[in-house]
Amino acid sequence: GGGFVAVGGDLSYDMGNYNNSPVEAILPIISRAAEYRGGRNVVIMIDASGSTMATDQTTGESVIGFIDANAMSVVQYIDPGSSVGVVAFGGITAEKEIIPMSSQGIRNDYIQWISEIGPQSGVVPTDIDKGFAAALDLLKTVSGTNMIIVISDGQMPEDFEEVKTKAQELKDENVDALFVQISLTYLTEELKQRSINNRYQELADIFGTSVNLLNPDQRICTGDKPCLEGEEIPDAAPTPAPTPEFTSEFPLIALDTEHFITRFVNITASVTGFNDVTPKLGSDRLVATTGGKPILTTWGFGLGRVASFTTDSGAGETRWASGVYSGENSRLISSMINWAIGDPQPDEGVVIQAEDIWAGTSGKVVIKSDDLPRVVLDGTGQLDLSRTGPDPDTYETTLSLEIEGFHDLSGYGIAVNYPLEYREIGFNERLETVIAANGGRVYDMNEVESLLLLDIKEKAVRTVQQPVSRKEPFLLAALLLFLGEVIIRRLKDRGKERPVIGENP
Template sequence: MISFGNPDMLWLIVPVVIAGLYLYIRGTRTKLIITRIIIISLLIVALASPQVLMTQTISDENPNIVIISDETESMNIFREGTGDRIYESLAVNTPTTLMRLTGERTAIGDAIIQHSRGDNQIVLISDGNNNHGKSIEEALEFAEGTGTIVHYVKPELERNDISVEIRGEKTVFVDNENIFDIVVSQAGNEQIRYHLEVYHGDTLIRSGTFDQSERKKTVTRVSRTFRELGAHQIEVRVTPVGMDSNSINNRFYKSIYVIPKPQIQLITDDTSAPLSQILLNLYDVSVRKDLDNLDRRKALVIDNQHINSLSSADIQKIERYVTDGGGLFVVGGDRSFNYGDYLDSSFERILPVISEPTEYKGGRNVVIMLDISASAIVHHDGLIMETILSNAISLLRDEDLRDANVGVIAFGSEGIDVSNGFVYLGVPSNIDVLESRIKDLSAGPDTDLDEGLKIALDWIDEDIEEMDIIILSDGGIEDTYQPSLSLAQEINEKGGNFYFFHIRSSVPSQIDHRTNVYYSESLMANVDGHHQFIDFGERINIEFEELEDPPERDEEAFLDTFPLIEFNPNHFITRNTDLSANITGFNDITPKVAADRVVLTVTGKPVLTTWRYGLGRVAVLSTDNGYGNGNIWASEIYSGENARIISSTVNWAIGDPFEEEGAVLEGDDTWLGTPTTLELTMYEEGAIPELTFRGETLELSMTGRNTYETTINPDRIGVHHVSGYPIAVNYPLEYRDVGINEKMPELIRRHGGNVYTENEARGLLLQDTREMSERTVTQPVDYKMYLILAALILFLADVLIRRIREIQEMKNIKD
């Protein structure tokens, strides 16, 4: 597309044309007028500075390389001088810069962003443990966007190091049992031994000698019940038997702040049920149906109540209570949700679910076939390959496939079973694994679709009655068309439905493109499949053929066992639980659009669903209270470790567990060298209390209505107190994550870089960076001189032709 630097100059052509027409009408020499108009117009267009954006591929024989050498304190367990040696091997052959990271914090992400210029490549030498600034993944995405490739050199581990930490809640309730995990990490993969001691205050509560070969392990869980309100502390000490480089991370402190049990209200018809017993043990529970004092409660729990048991006034009170910030936990059973006439009621409006069966989406088997041939990568600067992979990942996260079984097959010079058979997408971790494997795919030289179809045929032979096969390709299947057609027809006869998405070439007139279209369309025509073109970057729009709904469950099927899975393991409710329960029944409900599905059955039915309503939080457990009026559905949820899901759900619904009276101070534990912020909330009018730290008064800044903040940065490890409120300060964060970050190689490869050992880098890195320095750039090409030359040539040609004619005419006159 042509653009102009000075487009206003083009208006000068108008008077030139008008003058030319005037002279032409007056009978002036016609040919002379035409040539002069053309010459002057060319010069005017040249003055307008015409430019055309040209895309071209350039490469550097001597690429510009930036080495980021992590030399922070945690790197003292690795072989020293790796950055210097690699710098020396590169600097003599190509422009190379060495940048060192030092100190007691590692800002790898910030360093990558700082040096990603688009015309260089970065070599990172580090353990990969980023603890300050932008995350490594954010930085790699930024670098990829600028065109900078980041490579990774794994340093050589010379000495082992052991670190310890305590995980658990800081704010706990008096007289409740609390669980704290003791986690020990090591830099290597050795068989290590250490002695461990756990203290509550000055009292030893657990000790023992442990063996460990894992990089990170939850060594033990400590149970502790605090009988006194206020500040407490737990400390763990590790004494390694053998080599340990840094002793600073062998001790860890955790501050605990004990508060009164929150007041909650329970509406139930059975206080002997497991649900009621757990709540009565953990909270200050009022069991009543009267909602007059609801504002004094931190949460309301409604257990298996029919809609008729709640008056319109009650529902209005509940809605107002939740909107203003209260917590609501609704538990199912045989008189609630779909059995309790909740559908379309004003009470249902508050809930994150609709009381009707979830639309059936299970039972579908989908095969995603990805063309990873060289043609898909090389042509059009890799845009075809990018479109294929991005669409595959988009399909994995398609809401219509959330309960489907999906298999991924790649085909290049051979067929690759990427997913290892069918994978259930109802588990988020399965989606993450498939996405990672898709991003790591590399190209093969050919487009052997038949090799991929052979794998699909094996899958449909394994008692699968129906299967949807989605092919994403540039259509270059000419060489394997006949065997591919035979396999596709066999799959089609056995219940396979085909969808071929052909990534359209930007030059549709090309012969090879027309050929590709012919074969891809012909293949789909022969198997009654769907053929559709998509452009670079476009998302596919697929409408699957409807599957028959499963038959209604009879009573025997209703009593079958349904294992539960944590659909969202990162939710507050599930992050510290290990749910391994089965249920025999549930309320068949449908989550609303904004709801968060936390726990499901393995068949995809929602069991624990949450959302925010106004300022409050609402959770729904769509199974019973563990007793269920004799028709027991969910007794396993309320026993052993599984019961933590109940307390976690109530704690999530409560949100802020502090009593809303007086002044409340909150703050997180921190690491040496890392400031921590404390928030003071005033629930009653009056003088703002002074906060003191080490005898000095802290300055408070107002951050909102009745809320204030202050920041402290203690310079000593241990437990400190701010006006009696505990803050634990542990070893610098630099020493927590020891050894190589095992996620680094995958992250680097996912964003186009290579991973090396030091010896591999010194031998291969320069050649690889040269090969990978090819990049596509779009630059404006100025056509001004071409137009001036054209005008000059036309002028000279005109003069020369007229001069030749004049000479010829003079000769004719003489003759």
């Protein structure tokens, strides 16, 4: 039930001695190169015009129902190395991008999309020329062998010259074609040839092929043989091919966007080298180069999970995949490791389940065990358990812890957050008004290093108004005047003759 991740490099896989080794036995790849047989791009063109609403009065089946069923058969059974896009024409042209059919999840998504295709009314035109134009635009976005599969009731529009012009443009781009006409009734081979629409056959003639008319019980692909001409049933022992020299970057693409590893990862990185390997039958190719070379391949081995990452660790002398280990792309690595680990908690014996709690707030702990378990908190106190519910092996208790941090519950980690009331603490809207009223100011993070320091220096100097007495000079002047007057009077008195005062008789 464990996991195993193998990372490549210049001494691993095809560049090491992994081929036919015990290690390779558990890996989802064969450590040698194989000739890449994928690269076929197929656009399924679905006729959703008003004429496809025709219904068999006996069975109640409609033409559009059989058209959709045949389109679904292609999506379901086409070679995993092929890429498929869908174009529905009939008044409104709807498109589904071309991507590799590398997983059942992708196929199911396209099958669901096709099942919802149908004409809006009986007067919707058969604008197959717009369908051809949309198919050509899709095929120009990819490289490889291109092909269209046109599935229709054979009814063509009045302006047929424009249709033939668009068909010729596809032919000029070396696009192959398969034309399928759907019949509501069961026809013999002789009647089939007579029932093929002449204009529909003219389109097939442009591509040098013939229209295939299918009875209601017939499908383009059935799964018991190659779906399209040129496909082969994959072999577990592929033809070896020499590993090419790598002199440029190889962009990566996710082949299965529904897998746990790639579901929430936007891969934009490129690698400058990789180990040239071949996926084994039953493995899942999740990430590859745009040229089809596997980069991340997974499968289940016994009860465990195995992932082969066939490029290096982004370090060392090669540094093939340094871009994968940085930024958003690094989530691919963490997701790959998490997938291999799986659920780290035991699923048998004593199984403990508990959510993180808040300090001072009680939380519930659920324990599953065949017998009454002994559960210890932080290695000291044993908890009292009570059996709850109809399940006889389920026990429950509550915890109320005051100390924040991580606590151990018989090997199960429980995180205790800060008290719940602290979560409501925030910035009081009136605080800024109060601060401003007292001569202060609230600064944001961008102003801390600039305005805050300047304001601190400015407010560090205080201006104080104190009364200063100016009466000392005036008092001194008055004193001097008084002394001067006294001195002048004394001097005048000395210059006068004083009368002689006689003695009393």
